Amino acid sequence: MHGFSVALTLQNLGFMAVGIVLGVLIGVLPGLGGANGVAILLPLTFSMNPTSAIIMLSCIYWGALFGGAITSILFNIPGEPWSVATTFDGHPMAQQGKAAQALTAAFTSSFVGALFAVMLITFLAPLLARFALKFGPAEFFAVQLLTFCSFVGMSKEPAAKTIASMMLGFALAAVGMDTVTGQLRMTYGVTELLKGFDFLIAVIGLFGIGEILLTMEEGLAFKGRSARITSRAVWDTWTDIFKYWRTFLRSTAVGCWMGITPGGATPASFMSYGLARRLSKNPQAFGKGEIQGVIAPETAAHAAGTAALLPMLTLGIPGSPTAAVLLGGLLIWGLQPGPMLFIEQKDFVWGLIASMYIGNLVGLIVVLTTVPWWAAILRIPFAVIAPVIIFVCAIGAYTVHSSMFDVVMMLVFGVAGYFFKKLKYPLAPLVLALVLGDMAEASFRQAMLLSQGSLSIFWANPLVGSIAGLALVLLLWPLVGVAQSHYRAREGRA
């Protein structure tokens, strides 16, 4: 309770509002994401006291989580990697004129997911931190394996194309300096490739530029609809969506789990979406504007994004890229994250946790009331908005490393994105593999090092064994379906 008195000063509430608005702006602009948005603004907060600064920065993070949903639904451009899954059903809903419902559902789900995750942080922090402490490299790799296997098993696209797209992501992630040995890989003498491919460039190109090319092919019109959120639409959606409480609970559980075990918001949103589709009564409706397809990834992404702060605060292990940037901020302010933080900096920790409750509530109100404003962009004709988006994409690509090479790569990724979309290669596994590639490789190599090259380490204890086992089940899931129908067909004949 003491935390609320810290967070609820007028000054801190002001910082919260500023943070949310900046965060939504960052989330809406493709290419300016939560992680680099927070990184850009970090130096501006050094003059503030640490509690206010982290409150504002974490509110930028909430704002970006909310804002990512707006562009995903209205433009089919995910502002953040974790809102990729929101485009699958959110954008079709907007095309059908149900943008207000989709947005309300997305914002509400985000809020619900975050609320549960903050409650989890508040009550279960010590317990879950002790659990995550038991994770070794083998467990980390098994969790990542689980994420990637679920892609192959649950994808609508041909398995070969899913695997090709995923492996391309891993290969791109491996380019550049090997983080373990310092060896250069696959640079072929090109100095620009030393630092490798950043997933932000790939996201901007594949989704931003690729989408413009696709839109151009289909005629000069964005397939979005105007999105005025009336209080009536909000109310109707609210009375409607809570009948999907199972989806909410499941997605929150997935999100919290993936956030604490550093899987992160992006795999959480995909897993949650996949589960919702798999367990739905009419899975065919997914991808065509099913409201559950918006609820599931948004709830999970926000729950994971919030839960990712738990290991960061308690163990000093960031659960997401943005959490890593926040961790950097804490160190600069002279705060050493870890269990001691809860003892030595009570004001700071509980002020931050209280600000998560209030910040998300402020965020929900801000986005619900200002969405027509952000969505007004939609009524601008394509001939005006297209060059502006190209301009913003170029800025976004450039600012990642201040490199012109990245802007050129953005174009290459854009053309690749166009072909991939036309030929039904899924883009999400590519981006995810690119994001998690280095982490997955590092944990795989560490695990192999521990076991001296034996794969048996992945079923060496019940914890890692059950995660790895679940991964294989998900990978082979489609075969079960094939076998089942085959068996039924034979039985029918007999």
Add this chain to the structure above:
Amino acid sequence: MNRPEDSRPVGQRGPEIVVAAVLAVLALLVIKDSLRVGTGWGDDGPRSGYFPFYIGSMLLGASAWILLRQVLTWATTKAVFAERSQIASVFSVLWPMVVHVALIAPLGIYLASVLLIAWFMRRHGKYRAAPTAAVALGVPLLFFLIFERWFLVPLPKGPLERLLGF
């Protein structure tokens, strides 16, 4: 076959083969370099090529599978990739993008974007000079204020900005 007056749609087979072939070439590049840095076990554990080698192999396998399937179903594939007019309009937006990116280095991102927006509005939107000029100058100016002034993120600038003292 590819005469300009040809109005038949472009089939799916060609692009399918090309994309899979490009992926296979990339896979070979990955495998080749993995072999160079060593895929085996060094003194201090797995060497740098250990993980990428498997990645490259799986990418090669997947693209070979896609290629093989396409070749086997060559005669029966009737899917259409796109109409020729559609491809023409994709190119009509792609080449200005390429020119835009090419102009960023000599002119700076702001001036290059003024030209890009103006060209788009005139060519695709058929706007008159006044609204075109307003948007084409106004938007880059706004972004200039946001990035150079408020967020303090330096973007590529050209001779015009230097002339104005930035």
